[in-house]
Amino acid sequence: MVTIANLVEKIIEQKPFMQEALSKGLVNNAALAEQMIPEIEKELKKKVKFSAVNMAIRRLSEKLEKTFIAQVKFDKFSHITVRSDIIEITVYKTENLQKKLQSIYDLIDYKKGDFLAITQGVNEVMLIMDSKYKEQLLKLFSKKEIKKIIEDLSSVTINIPQESIETVGLFYIITRALNWENINIVEIISTLTEMTFIIKEEDTPKAFSTLKNLIKTNS
Numbered sequence: 001m002v003t004i005a006n007l008v009e010k011i012i013e014q015k016p017f018m019q020e021a022l023s024k025g026l027v028n029n030a031a032l033a034e035q036m037i038p039e040i041e042k043e044l045k046k047k048v049k050f051s052a053v054n055m056a057i058r059r060l061s062e063k064l065e066k067t068f069i070a071q072v073k074f075d076k077f078s079h080i081t082v083r084s085d086i087i088e089i090t091v092y093k094t095e096n097l098q099k100k101l102q103s104i105y106d107l108i109d110y111k112k113g114d115f116l117a118i119t120q121g122v123n124e125v126m127l128i129m130d131s132k133y134k135e136q137l138l139k140l141f142s143k144k145e146i147k148k149i150i151e152d153l154s155s156v157t158i159n160i161p162q163e164s165i166e167t168v169g170l171f172y173i174i175t176r177a178l179n180w181e182n183i184n185i186v187e188i189i190s191t192l193t194e195m196t197f198i199i200k201e202e203d204t205p206k207a208f209s210t211l212k213n214l215i216k217t218n219s
Contacts, residue, residue, distance in 0.1 A: 004048055007040045008056040017176075022057070023064035029057045074215045075161045082208055083115050084201055086153040087131040088187065090124055091145050097125065100140050107133055115155060117189050117196070128155070128187065128198060153186060154204040157196040158211050165192065177214045183207050 012018055021027045033054040040048055091097070101118065104127065108114045117128040124147055127137065131151060138146075164170060171188070174195060178185060183206055187198040199207055 002044065004040060004044075004052050005056040005059065007043050008036065008053065009060055011036060011039060012060060019064055020176075022061045025061065025065070027057075027061070029054055029061065033057055073161065073164060073167075074219045076219075078159050078161065078215050078219070080159075080208055080211050080215070081155075081157040082204060083130075083155045083157075084204065085131045086115060086128060086155050086198065087134055087137075088148075088150040088153060088198060089127045089137055089141075090147040090149075091127065091141050092124055092147055093120075094145060101125070103140060104129070104133075104137070107136060119189070126187070128153075128189070150186060152201045153198055154201045154207075155189075155196050155198055156204065156207045156211065157194055158215070160193050160195060162193050171195075174211070174214065177210050178207060181206055181210050183210065 012022065018027070033050055036057075037048060037050065037053055040053060104116070104118070108116045108129070115128070115130055117126075119126045119128075129137075134151075158174065160170070167173070171190075175185060175188070175197075178197065178199075183199060183203045185197050185199060189196040189198070197207065
């Protein structure tokens, strides 16, 4: 049987920011109860008491306070690396794709600091690299092979202590900080101890400042 408590938890589960606010006691439970009553009544197909909804929210807040995800911890080796003039090209998988990918690897000069990230999906491949190679890429792939091109991008990489990978909700903790600043994340690339965010160049200063502050406050 579905209860008011079940519905309150279900609604809050769909709102990660609300979960965190409740866990920290930053929400006016009464105001939230008033807002949720119409949705709960619609689900239950009957009238519900304000006091019952308010009590369910209070109990959920107490539960979240004890169980909400821990904060990621950074150390003195944590730092941020920024690269500008990045381009993202998504292409369809074709029979000769691997040969073309090898040609791309041959283009890159890592000693000069070139950037390259290749992610293969089921039906497409995403190439993220320095925009100076755009013309070579356009010669390598036909228009029919290219699904989308996104330009004027930057990459912002944050180093994470290896032990932090055990932190539940690690991606959420870091992406949340960017989301709060209305920074749109175009792509996320991750390795064992690095998270790279591909963002619009215009958001780079704000993203750098936000992640730097995250490191400072969680060290």
